[in-house]
Amino acid sequence: MSEAASALSGAAYEGGLVRVADAGLQGMVTLRGDLEAEAIRAAVREASGCDMPGQRAITAEGDAAVAWMAPDEVLILGPHARAGDTCAALEAALQGQHHLAVNVSDARALFTVTGEDAAVREVLAKLAPVDLSPGAFGPGDFRRSRLAQVPGAFWMPQAGVMRVICFRSVAQYVFDLLCTSAAPGSRVGYFEA
Amino acid sequence: MSTRLATGGRLLDKGRQVSFTFNGKRMTGCAGDTLASALLANDQVMMGRSFKYHRPRGVVASGAEEPNALVGLGTGARFEPNQRATTTELFEGLSAASQNHWPSLDYDIGAVNQAFARFLPAGFYYKMFMFPRVFWKHVYEPFIRQSAGLGKAPDAETRDADTYEHFHAYTDVLVIGGGIAGLQAALAAGRSGARVLVMEQTPHWGGRAPVDGGEVDGKPAEAFIDAAVAELEAMDNVTLRLRCMGAGVYDHGYVLGYERLSDHAPGADGPRHRLWRVRAGQVITATGAIERPLSFAGNDVPGVMLASALRDYVVNWGVSAGDRTVVVTNNDDAYRTALVLLDAGLNVPLILDARAGGGGALADEARARGIRVETGKGIAKVKGRARVTGVAICAQAGEGAVLEEVPCDAVAMSGGWSPVVHLWSHCGGKLNWDDALAMFRPDAGRAPTGHDGAPFVAACGAANGEFGLNAILKDANTAGQTAARATGHKPGRKGAPKASDAGDEAPLEQVWLMPQGANIKLRMKAWLDYQNDVKVSDVQLAAREGYESVEHTKRYTTLGMATDQGKLSNINGLAVLSNVLGQPIPQAGTTTFRPPYTPISMGAIAGEARGALFQPIRRTTVHDWHEAQNAYMEPVGHWRRPYCFPKAGESHEDAVQREVRATRDSLGLLDASTLGKLIVKGPDAGRFMDMMYTNMMSNLAVGKCRYGLMCSENGFLMDDGVVARLSDDTWLCHTTTGGAERVHAHMEEFLQTEWWDWQIFVANVTEQYAQFGVVGPNSRKVLEKLGGVDLSKEALAFMQWTEGTLAGIESRIFRISFSGELSYEVAVPASMGRAFWNKLLEAGKEFGVTPYGTEALHIMRAEKGFIMIGDETDGTVIPQDLGLNWAISKKKEDYIGKRAQARSYMTNPERWKLVGLETVDGSVLPDGAYAVGEGVNANGQRVVQGRVTSTYHSPTLERGIAMGLVLHGPDRMGEVLDFPRLDGSIVQAKIVDHVWFDKDGEKQNV
DSSP: OTTOOOTTTTOEEOSSSSEEEEOOOOEEEEEEEOTTOHHHHHHHHHHHSOOOOOTTBEEEETTEEEEEEETTEEEEEEOGGGHHHHHHHHHHHTTTSOEEEEEOGGGEEEEEEESSHHHHHHHHHTTSOSOOSTTTOOTTBEEEEEETTEEEEEEEEETTEEEEEEEGGGHHHHHHHHHHHTOTTOOOOSSOO | OOEEOSSOOTTOEEEEEEEEEETTEEEEEEETOBHHHHHHHTTOOEEEEOTTTOOEEEOOOSSTTOSSOEEEESOGGGOEEEEEGGGOBOOTTOEEEEOSOSBOSSSBGGGHHHHTGGGSOTTHHHHHTTSSTTHIIIIIHHHHHHHSOSSOOOOTTOOOOOOEEEEEEEEEEEEEOOBHHHHHHHHHHHTTTOOEEEEOSSSSSBTTHHHHOOEETTEEHHHHHHHHHHHHHHOTTEEEESSEEEEEEEGGGEEEEEEESSTTSTTOSSOSEEEEEEEEEEEEEOOOEEEOOOOOBTTTSTTEEEHHHHHHHHHHHOEESOSEEEEEESSSTHHHHHHHHHHTTOEEEEEEEOSTTOOSHHHHHHHHTTOOEEETEEEEEEEOSSSOOEEEEEETTSSOOOOEEEEOSEEEEEOOEEEOOHHHHHTTOOEEEETTTTEEEEOGGGOOBOTTSSBOEEEOGGGGTOOSHHHHHHHHHHHHHHHHHHTTOOOOOOOOOOBOOOOOOOOOOOOSSSSTTOOHHHHTTBEEETTTTEEHHHHHHHHHTTOOSHHHHHHHHOTTOSTTTTTTTHHHHHHHHHHHHTSOHHHHOOOOOOSOSSOOOHHHHHTTOSGGGSSOOBOOTTHHHHHHTTOEEEEETTEEEEEEOOOTTOOHHHHHHHHHHHHHHTOEEEEOTTEEEEEEESTTHHHHHHHHBSSOOTTOOTTBEEEEEEEOTTSOEEEEEEEEEEETTEEEEEEEETTHHHHHHHHHHHHHHTOTTSOOEEEEOGGGEEEEEEESTTHHHHHHHHOSSOOSTTTSOTTBEEEEEETTEEEEEEOOOSSSSSEEEEEEEGGGHHHHHHHHHHHHGGGTOEEOOHHHHHHHHHHTTOOOTTTTOSSSOOGGGGTOGGGSOSSOSOOTTHHHHTSHHHHOTTSOEEEEEEETTSOOOOTTOEEEEEEEOTTSOEEEEEEEEEEEEETTTTEEEEEEEETTGGGGTTOEEEEEOTTSOEEEEEEEOSOOSOTTOTTTTO
């Protein structure tokens, strides 16, 4: 599907504290169910190769990842084209086990914020009520929170990189938020080691 | 005159001259000056006029507590009123203007108010302007607005040139105040490894200690401060912020900090202010203390200042308020000012010590250095109007008989010190009255408590009522260590450094009026609240008139209600009140301290939320296309939807009529992506759906759609939409635009609170799909042209859905109609939304495809008699009112709202019911118009018998049509009702069936 477009079609901003970019299409599947149930854990492992994440955490394996969203909800990340198959695979594996697997890839937008690690943390800390100090948040952590006035979620695949998810309809708002937070001259200097 | 001294000025860079203007006059100061110190250096002692009487006023203080020296700062897009000169750092090109004067600061017409001061007592406005009522709007209010008030509001058309931001910070220990106590507390906490954030509102560390002197560990206080800052800066776990005020303390360790980044360098890159939104494990308030004025006649004449402020100006900024300064005090601290003035080579002709016994070691030193000290004496009145020219001396114990007059240029007054307990008190910290020191101080036993019932705020140093250097450092050290321990750290046992203690101090004596028996003439000139012009006589009058509670007195006299919130006046006013009432001060109580500590900018509160970021706007996948077509957009929830697509030169009305006709004649397209889409899945989903909707949903066959109504538990219609059954255990619920979140929350609430044991999951997939209405007689043809799915009547009948690949794009096609036409809604993945829209436009060309907006949608649904949530419903309407009984299941045992709909009020036949309305003359009824009946009701109002809920000009019928709720409406077909217009004229409308278009559904069922 070459005509498939992400919300902001690859928009990017440079020249501020960090680089902000539309990360393109990302496969996302919401799975709700009893996260303690072995059937669910096995299905998630089978579909993604990842272990079930703990509370407020994300596990990753290759191009897939699984993020903890709620006590009965995870978000399975993978290539956009594979999301439908992932859904179907989960459905098939979980016959008879109460669950909901639904493709939400296109309901979301994904941004990548890259730059100096402390600056990346600051840009998010201007928008989200989350402790983003290195001691409290790092690779492996996941937060479902808000970005100024809208819901958002984010994680750090590695130092200096933040992946930010929001709803597709507010992609422009969140992009503008991130760019504004990264405006030149607005360094806070709170996360400097 | 006030002037720059040859020596002194520890905060100045005298090599760097800074030029600025005051009321248009060019002046020069030094780098490091505040606006107040620079004005004093230019002999500008008078800085404004007072609020009510327009009396000349000069600077009184040197910091955040300043009530008088308020200026309008900057011009145009950077103009800001009510800025304190004492906390405004001087910068090149600063432009300031004094406030509340007309026509000029020196010659003010409003000052005649002063001559009538005896006619403007406390509560004057309440008494005078009560009557006659009409005078309020046309006489009193304009008069008050002209004559009272402080700064001018910025011009409504200018836009703030600066940016602002928020920052969320988390810390173990937050120290508010970077004086000697704050620094010591931070050291004690920081050494334990706890994360520490220190906020200091001024641009300098150390607070008063460098001015007030003393030694720490055998070295001057300044050396200790430098070493402490260096040690803190070296700690990775400690963050220090200057120009950052602790503004408010809230529940659960939430604290707001107000950082002024570029007020001293306007136009610099980056935000002007930053609002720190801090979550702290423990908060230490090391906010120091504020000196109190003494209440004597003429204590507001420019040149009368707090003793500590006079000292600050000399030591910090190298300016003197005058050559000859009389000191008047009730405590030993003011003697420090006399000694500092002597050190600077200035003259102190006299110290008036109101205490009969006089002072301690400092007083002895003053005498030894040749200063005349008079004990048991006070000021009867200050001489001079725009400047102090002298003081008249009297016995403190008397009534003000003048013993002697002493010429002078300035008066340094000290009535004792009040700990800054504001931040301690914001979240419920309680205070005790310390009668010996005449101050309220924090009661550590009644601290603000957190979620666990344990204290989370501690005060230390002067803010805690400790004034000796040794005591301050010890108190601060303990506070820092305790906070570290409370946040799970081991603070060690390092003690506080040792400080030299001042010699013997004589105790303070409470002096609330000078002289204590001052007559009414003197009391009427003895100011308590400078900013709101409240005098001793006003508070006494209020008490006599029965305002015995401090909160009532405050409101009646406006004491402490100005922008400084009574930082200088509250305690003095309280003491005067309690004296009149003959009760001790703690019994009179104190007023409530509320955030912010000093005013913070609106910009800081808004943060990034301005302009395009003021509010999130939700955009569909074809939002850009709509805008490119110059669609006229309207807000629907947070979405923006096209209202219509006017062509060049076409009015909105014409565009709407054209869109309706084109759709009914051939083919219209609607961006319906904003409709909510919720998936309900699980073994119990069927019975859950039956509870959520008024009609049966559990028996809906897979592949079919059904229109459903959703009610609140009070029976009122809250949402509607088409439900599709996707599989055995899965339903898809469409909601109204903007209704998805509300309906989702409604479902979750019942799932989580009532039916928590039902096995159901709900997911909001609204944004996963772009959804388009393909509407009109040619809709099937255009979809067939795209190809890939059999859409014949046999394959996909009305109220069915199917899935397939349409034009190569994975689609779900619903055959539903909100217009009465043959119509489909096609849902595709949002990433393909724009691509699919383009294909529809392309394929539709031959049919004259016409995108239409919400208004055409409304008209077509009204022609067909479909109701609209928000038009026919307003939160008080039940489905039965709308004739929707067919959609209410009689078979079901229960659904949400069923019980409420059985209440007598809901079943009352007098409830207004939905009908169609047609004007007799074919015109359009005014929206919301009421139909009048005979006579008047109990309130003397005209009886009404119905109202218009939707009204349009129908291009299909070529006349005005409307829907409305009318008393006994369905039984009154053909009757004509009178609807008064706003201009009083009447428009008549006939009651008709509300389905005008294709009642039998022949058009949609082809």
